[in-house]
Amino acid sequence: MELAKSFEPQNIESHWYPFWESQGYFQPSMDLAREAFCIQLPPPNVTGTLHMGHAFNQTIMDGLTRYHRMRGDNTLWLPGTDHAGIATQIVVERQLDAQGISRHELGRPAFLEKVWEWKKESGDTITSQMRRMGSSVDWSREYFTMDDKMSTAVVEAFVRLFEEGLIYRGKRLSNWDAKLGTAVSDLEVISEEENGHMWHIKYPVVGSDEFITVATTRPETLLGDVAVAIAPDDERFLHLVGKMVELPLTGRQIPVIADEYVDKAFGTGFVKITPAHDFNDYQVGKRHNTQLINVMSLQATILAKAQVFSFEGASLGSVELPAAYAGMTTAEARKAMLADLDAQGLLLDTKPHKLMVPRGDRTGTVIEPLLTDQWFMAMSKPAADGTSITEKALEAVHSGEVQFVPNDWVNTYNSWLNNIQDWCISRQLWWGHQIPAWYDEDGQVYVARTEDEAIAKAGGKSVTRDNDVLDTWFSSALVPFSSHGWPNETPDLKAFLPSSVLVTGYDIIFFWVARMIMMTKHFTGKVPFKHVYIHGLVRDAEGQKMSKSEGNVLDPVDLIDGIALEPLLEKRTTGLRRPENAPKVAAKTAKEFPEGIPAYGVDALRFTFASLASLGRSINFDQKRCDGYRNFCNKIWNATRFVMMNVVDKDCGLEDGAELEYSFADEWIISRLQETETTITTALDTFRFDLAAQAIYEFTWNEYCDWYIELAKVQTQHGTEPQQRAARRTLIRVLETILRLIHPIMPFISEEIWQTVAPLAGKKDTESLMMAAWPVADASKIKPEAVAAITELKAIAFAARNLRGEMGLSPALKVPMFVEGGPELQKYAKYLLPLVKLSEVNIVAKLPEGDAPVAVAGTTRLMLKVEIDKAAETARLNKEIGKTSDALEKLVAKLEKPGYTEKAPAHLVEKDKAQVIELHDKLHSLNVQVDKLK
Incomplete structure (x- = not known):
């Protein structure tokens, strides 16, 4: 192949990815005699598009995959997408809303048909974008978490866990999104600081003129209060413990209790306890065996009659609530209740107060802690083997079977597991894995793999399936083994479980990482992966979180292809959470990108991500780095063109028995290559892509391109035939090795150049660089004396160049140089001539007398002899x-x-x-x- 005059990434990218995929290079060899390397793609939402976090994460994963493939490992990067229950249902519901249709009018079967249609049309966006990033995943094994294989595994896991007593149905407190009408996980709740109020309310002490003052930010929940608590060591109020107070607006009496939860230094020292509407209060109520009084409907409106339950979930009847508030939203009830409290002289004070308000990340609705009937997974109950799934997960990390990188994330992992609560795994949605449970007319539940099996368990009675679906994280937790065909014993399950490493951000250690370890260990006895590489989250250049509301989001595809200013402005100002910020966002964008974003290509973007991949928690993405690494691509391209001009149709000494005379310059670059190979290999083995990128950059740009090529010019122009032959061999063989070293990070440019360089370097045993062997350092090729010689040569050259600059000499002016030293310095003379733009180099025992300035390089003195x-x-x-x-x-x-x-x-x-x-x-x-x- 002939190399084009300039580096044009789009042409290269569009050619090579389809070639790689069509040749089957992404598939594992399935040679079980080889070391296995497997990496699971954290399945992105089928609704999603590629964002900077994905692009960064996938750069790391693809780098590891290409590296291990080149090492000859049985390598699999397994892709998949997640059905994303809530997100997907919202998208389709919005489409129906635009047509004036609700999902309830459509009915569940027809609605699910619409979801599958949408998935088919739009669900492959992110996988096509992954191809743009060069991700070498095995698409032939791609899964979707709702496909038949994955669904079978979900049902099997649920049934087994239920039969073991580790899944149960109960009435518990959960995060409730009234707009969606479903419980949501903690990950789907965003708590944001907002301006609110703290209201001070009088609760009269029964049988006395005394009253207590309760401070609250949610007065509407007082209808469900079951107690008022103080700190056990609060001597001011200990005399009240055991006494009753009258609950305002209701006429009910509730006790004063003491509990460690209360901070006597905060607020008034009294805390209202509403266990049916607050997670902390739930724990307090459980410790004191109170009742649970639920005052809200599933629509987050006030009930006419509050439902009363025990902590075991038993119904204890109901309690009449003030009729005036029935049917009101929480906001309406708050307003009305505060007015009534004020009128009755029970509202003592209203103070501004900053508070964290939990909102659904999909709807923006205030999340209400609410008692609902849900399916739960017991996290601390011993399984049949006597060990809980939580204990298994803790032991997997404690024993070293699973190792975190960096290791300090172990503390975060352990802390969550040691304080874990039972997991609410049900969701009141239609899209997702429908829970495999059926009910007869008496409400008796039958968990089974099929409806026929449920009917058989029910003794032939008719049954109705549970409407709820499973939390998306339940099926995601099974991915390490369900994606390989479990519960069947498949070749993939044997070869690739455990996988080698999970690459993910720290924000889902709890929700996904820990649960995968639990489930995989419980069902297979193996860990899901050997290493968990936790990388930082991508932020903007100023360290701010990238968010649509801030208007600082970067689209990785825009960085690859480029985007003009006007389209960029439109993307950043459309759909802002606060539309009034649009002018500010537009001004900031225009200042940052006055001419839009230039096209950098995939390789420059990937190298930027790699260079930023330290072990820190945040990755500040600076577009200027892309500029530098696009220049790096051009540097490699142009250096290759120069090398080609000097080796094509010339003897490069590749034949057996060729006479070669290596110079100290050849031996130096070969030595440095061995050291660089070791550095990069160690860096990739320890997930330090930043160190690998640094080593690649410094060796390629600073040593090979800036120094060795210049030195090789001297040899190829003025050396003997054996010297020229050795220089050409070194030029092409080192370049070919560089291409193999950069391939995991910059796959496209390296493949394009390698196709031209490899045949000239004697590498004819493979059609693609991605299948070529990874370079292995050879310590016998390291020549310390050659390294020392180049170090001395560089010092003399730098000193002479500085002297030229200080003397104000024109770059075009060639002047003589005298170097004080012995004959051993003579070997540098021919190289110094072009390096320092000299007319001659004289090695002398003593510098000539005169008034010319002198420079010192180490112990060597030198002089430029010129009229000054x-x-x-x-x-x-x-x-x-x-x-x-x-x-x-x-x-x-x-x-x-x-x-x-x-x-x-x-x-x-x-x-x-x-x-x-x-x-x-x-x-x-x-x-x-x-x-x-x-």
Whole structure:
């Protein structure tokens, strides 16, 4: 193949991905004799589009996958998408709303047909975008969490857990989204600080003129109060414990209790206890065996009669509520109740108060803690083997079977599991895995794999299936083994469980990571993965969270393809949570991207992500890095074109027995290549993509392109035939190895160039770079003396270049240089000529007398012999003398400061003293040069 004149990423990307996929390169070898490497894609929502978090996460996963594939491992990156119960149902319901149709009018079967139609039409967006990112997943194994294979596993897991007594149905407190009409998980609740109020309300003490003052931010829930609590050590109010107070507006009497939950220093010292409408109060009520009084309907309106339950879920009847509030929303009831409390002289004070308001992330509706009948999974109950699933999950990490990277996330994991509550696994939705439970006319429940099995268990009676579906996280927790065909014993299950590593953000350690470990350990006896690599979350350049409301979202596809300013403005200002912020967002966007976003291509974007992949919690994405790494792509491209001009149709010494004479420059770059291979391999093995990217960049740009190519030019132009042959071989073989090293991070440019370079480098055993062998370092090729020689050559070149700059010499002017030293320096002469733009290099025992300025490189002194402007040079030297004198004075003063040498670390004191000597010597040398000019 002939390499194009310029790097055009779009053309390359559109060619290579279809080729890779069509050739089956993404599929594992299934050679069980090889080391297995498997990685599961955290299944993105089928409703989703690729965002920066996905793009970052998938860069890491694809990098690991390509690396292990090149190492010859039996490699599988398994893709899938999640049915995303709530998100998907909302999307389709909105489509129906636009047509004036509700899902209830349509009916469940017809509604589900609509969802499947939408999934077929729009559900593959994110997978096509993954292809754009170069993700080398095995699409032939792609799953959807609602497909037949996955659904079978979900039903089997539910039935087994129920039969083991680990799943039960009960009335418990859950997060209730009244707009959706379903319980939601903690992950689907966003608590945001809002301006509110703290109301101080009088609760009269029964049988006395005394009253207590309760402070609350939710006065509408007082209808369900069952007690008022104080701190056990609050001596101010201990005399009230056991007494009754009258609950305002209701006429009910409730007790005063003492509980550790109360902070006596906060508020009034009294806390109303409403266990049916507050999670903390629920725990207090449970400890004191109170009743649970539910005052709200599923629509979050006030009931006419409150429902009363025990903590075991038994109905204890009902309690009449004030008729005036029946049917009111919580906001309406709050307003009316406060007015009534004020009229009765029971509202003492209203104070502004900042509070965290929980809202549904999909609807924005205030989430109400509500008692509902739900299915739960027992997290601490011993299973048949005597160990709870929580204990199994804790032991898996404690034993080292599962290791977190970085390890400090273990504390977060353990803390959640040690304080875990039973898991509410049911949702009042239509889209999802319908719970495999049926009820007869008497309400008796039968959990079964099929309806026929349920009827058989019911003795032939007719049964009705439970309308609820399972929490999406339930099916997601099974993915490590259900995606491989469990409950069947499949070759994939044998080969790829446990997988090698899970790559994910820290925000779902609780909701997904821990639950996968629980479920996989319980059902298979194995851990789901050996490592959990927790990466940070992608933020903008200023460290702010990327959000639509802030208007700072970046679309990775826009960074790949580029986008003009006007479309970018439209994307960022459309659909803002606060539309009034649109002008501010537009102004900020126009300032940040005055000409829009240029097209960077996939490779530059991926390299940017890799360079940012440290072990921190946040990744501040700066678009300027993309600029730099697009330049890096161009650098590699142009360097390759130069190499091609020097090796095509020339003898590169690849034949057996070819006479080769390697220079110290060849041996140096080969040595550095071995060291770089080791560094990159270690970095990838330890998930340090930032260190791998740094090593690739420094070696390729700084050492190969900026230094070795320049040195090789000298050899190919002026060397003997064996020297030229060795230089060409080194040029092409090192370049070919660089391409293999960068491939996991930059797959497209590396493949395109490799197709041209590989045949010239003698690599003809594979059609694609992604199937080529990973470079393995050879310590015998490291030549310390060659490395030392280049270090010395660089020092002399840098010193001479600096001297040229200080003397104000034109880059076009070639001047002679004298270098003071022995004949061993002669080997540098031919390289210094082009590197420093010299007319000649003279190695002398002593520099010639004269007034030319002198530079020092280590212990080597050098001089550029050129007619100079004495006045200008004297002025330059005097300026340098002044700067050096100032630096010397400051350092001496620092050392003479009382106590410094005794208190400061010894190594710093020694460093300062050495610098004083160095500055003295420099000052002496400068003064000598000035004297020569007189």
